[in-house]
Amino acid sequence: GAILRLYVxxxxxxxxxxxxxxxxxxxxxxxxxxxxYAEPLVRWNHASNGRPDLGLGLGVDVLFSxxxxx
Numbered sequence: 001g002a003i004l005r006l007y008v009x010x011x012x013x014x015x016x017x018x019x020x021x022x023x024x025x026x027x028x029x030x031x032x033x034x035x036x037y038a039e040p041l042v043r044w045n046h047a048s049n050g051r052p053d054l055g056l057g058l059g060v061d062v063l064f065s066x067x068x069x070x
Contacts, residue, residue: 001025001026001027002023002024002025002026003023003024003026004021004022004023005020005021005022005023005024006019006020006021007019007020007021007022008020016045016046016047017045017046018043018044018045018046019043019044019045020041020042020043020044021041021042022039022040022041022042022057023039023040023041024037024038024039025037025038025039026061029060032063033062033063033064033065034060034061034062034063035060035061035062035063036058036059036060036061037057037058037059037060037061038056038057038058039056039057039058039059040054040055040056041054041055041056041057042054042055043055
């Protein structure tokens with residue numbers, strides 16, 4: 001699956017704002033219980049004068065459904 005995410009945060013006291021745009025791409029790696037994801041993102045921060053910062057998040061999700069019932 002894929003998710004498009006837009007995140008905006010700010011603070012009036014010190015006039016700081018952050019904007020982030022990312023796409024989360026997630027797929028099953030093994031048997032419906034192990035998932036991997038990649039999330040390329042672009043972040044604009046007021047402190048960096050609006051220049052975009054590029055990033056990449058990588059991760060793994062593991063589902064343990066039914067293990068607690070045993």
